[in-house]
Amino acid sequence: KQEVTQIPAALSVPEGENLVLNCSFTDSAIYNLQWFRQDPGKGLTSLLLIQSSQREQTSGRLNASLDKSSGRSTLYIAASQPGDSATYLCAVDQTGANNLFFGTGTRLTVIP
Amino acid sequence: SAVISQKPSRDICQRGTSLTIQCQVDSQVTMMFWYRQQPGQSLTLIATANQGSEATYESGFVIDKFPISRPNLTFSTLTVSNMSPEDSSIYLCSVGGGGIYEQYFGPGTRLTVT
Numbered sequence: 001k002q003e004v005t006q007i008p009a010a011l012s013v014p015e016g017e018n019l020v021l022n023c024s025f026t027d028s029a030i031y032n033l034q035w036f037r038q039d040p041g042k043g044l045t046s047l048l049l050i051q052s053s054q055r056e057q058t059s060g061r062l063n064a065s066l067d068k069s070s071g072r073s074t075l076y077i078a079a080s081q082p083g084d085s086a087t088y089l090c091a092v093d094q095t096g097a098n099n100l101f102f103g104t105g106t107r108l109t110v111i112p
Numbered sequence: 113s114a115v116i117s118q119k120p121s122r123d124i125c126q127r128g129t130s131l132t133i134q135c136q137v138d139s140q141v142t143m144m145f146w147y148r149q150q151p152g153q154s155l156t157l158i159a160t161a162n163q164g165s166e167a168t169y170e171s172g173f174v175i176d177k178f179p180i181s182r183p184n185l186t187f188s189t190l191t192v193s194n195m196s197p198e199d200s201s202i203y204l205c206s207v208g209g210g211g212i213y214e215q216y217f218g219p220g221t222r223l224t225v226t
Contacts, residue, residue, distance in 0.1 A: 004154075034214060041121070043204060044155075044217040089154070091215075098145060098208075098215060099170070102154040 002027045002094055006103035013080055014111050021075040021106045023090035028071050031096040035064050035075050037086040038105065044089065047075070080110045114139055114207050116218035124224045125195055132191045133221045135205035140185035146178070149202040149220070158203075161188045195225045 003026045013019050023033070032051045036044040048057045048064040050073065056065040063076040073090055087107045091100040115138040125131050135144065146158040158178055159167045167180040181189045192199050206217040 043219040046214040049214045098143060099157050104154040
């Protein structure tokens with residue numbers, strides 16, 4: 001069974017700092033990987049989706065990379081802002097059938 | 113993208129009772145998904161609900177405990193039956209996903225069982 005791990009569990013950084021969140025998965029035979037942010041009471045917001053054939057995706061200050069062979073993905077956030085404070089989740093779709101395996105998340109706090 | 117709403121947003125229920133959670137999507141979708149997020153844990157898929165067929169449950173989840181309805185292409189319900197404190201979780205519905213498509217989530221229903 002696919003297992004997804006996220007390190008660190010929590011991270012606190014000063015505003016303006018660049019940061020990297022890590023996600024690892026045990027079975028490299030994935031279909032795609034998606035990064036979400038979770039805000040209290042607001043469900044999950046999709047940030048980036050990387051297909052298995054892609055190496056990275058970018059959206060604004062966010063860049064996600066995927067190294068499928070090593071079972072790793074990173075989410076890079078540039079010039080962090082207090083509004084980036086949230087829990088960040090990565091999720092792996094193994095078959096394309098939408099059964100996502102989620103990591104336990106990284107809780108990010110950006111200090112003004 | 114899809115806009116998803118859920119009702120109720122939160123509830124406190126007594127042990128042994130049942131709660132039905134509603135999920136409404138602003139567009140027609142083939143598949144809808146129900147997830148559970150227990151305190152301090154990650155999300156786990158409960159079941160996939162296709163319109164016109166029985167829901168497909170993941171290992172560890174059974175229809176008697178989590179009956180699901182999918183009467184049309186924009187709506188689904190999840191019932192949490194005979195609740196115990198261990199059912200205290202956030203329940204989320206989602207749509208989309210698969211291949212190149214992102215998966216979208218509702219705001220969740222925070223359930224507390226006392």
